Amino acid sequence: DGGITQSPKYLFRKEGQNVTLSCEQNLNHDAMYWYRQDPGQGLRLIYYSQIVNDFQKGDIAEGYSVSREKKESFPLTVTSAQKNPTAFYLCASSITGSSGANVLTFGAGSRLTVL
Amino acid sequence: GNSVTQMEGPVTLSEEAFLTINCTYTATGYPSLFWYVQYPGEGLQLLLKATKADDKGSNKGFEATYRKETTSFHLEKGSVQVSDSAVYFCALSGTGNQFYFGTGTSLTVIP
Numbered sequence: 063d064g065g066i067t068q069s070p071k072y073l074f075r076k077e078g079q080n081v082t083l084s085c086e087q088n089l090n091h092d093a094m095y096w097y098r099q100d101p102g103q104g105l106r107l108i109y110y111s112q113i114v115n116d117f118q119k120g121d122i123a124e125g126y127s128v129s130r131e132k133k134e135s136f137p138l139t140v141t142s143a144q145k146n147p148t149a150f151y152l153c154a155s156s157i158t159g160s161s162g163a164n165v166l167t168f169g170a171g172s173r174l175t176v177l
Numbered sequence: 178g179n180s181v182t183q184m185e186g187p188v189t190l191s192e193e194a195f196l197t198i199n200c201t202y203t204a205t206g207y208p209s210l211f212w213y214v215q216y217p218g219e220g221l222q223l224l225l226k227a228t229k230a231d232d233k234g235s236n237k238g239f240e241a242t243y244r245k246e247t248t249s250f251h252l253e254k255g256s257v258q259v260s261d262s263a264v265y266f267c268a269l270s271g272t273g274n275q276f277y278f279g280t281g282t283s284l285t286v287i288p
Contacts, residue, residue: 168222171218173218
């Protein structure tokens with residue numbers, strides 16, 4: 063079955079460490095997204111990529127980095143510069159083109175806790 | 178710019194009660210509108226969508242109508258079940274393949 067796989071599901075990090083969250087999709091979607099979810103704040107866009115080797119900052123990109131070397135993969139690195147990284151991170155993908163057909167498909171999420 | 182405002186929760190209902198979660202939007206152009214549902218510890222799942230004015234999206238007994246004149250997309254269900262307990266997000270997609278989400282409304286249905 064097609065879908066989005068995020069790993070790890072739970073991750074603990076010490077302050078000052080960088081961590082990388084994996085996101086892989088086999089839906090043949092061009093666009094991929096990373097969102098951060100905090101209680102009571104909904105979803106906030108970190109980075110998105112419409113095509114391989116290209117990506118754009120979202121609303122809260124500071125302290126994060128991404129790469130898009132393959133269509134299927136869009137890893138997110140949470141760097142030590144991110145002041146408050148404890149959160150639930152969601153990866154999503156969609157086709158591009160006609161807005162009527164665009165639907166976001168989400169992974170199951172990764173919960174990062176900084177100790 | 179684009180934004181979504183949805184009813185704050187939490188909402189607690191008895192089983193078989195009627196559900197309404199309000200959602201209004203601001204958008205340039207002609208967005209598509211969505212409702213997503215999130216169960217505890219999981220990602221979001223598409224519940225229903227509507228792509229143009231007066232369209233009604235429906236799924237699993239839930240429905241919402243795209244009202245351009247009131248810029249609204251309220252979610253309704255005639256008789257909720259305990260299994261409907263979740264967080265519900267209203268969202269829109271605009272130009273440039275961008276998606277905008279409301280803050281979510283937590284629903285708890287008690288037997």
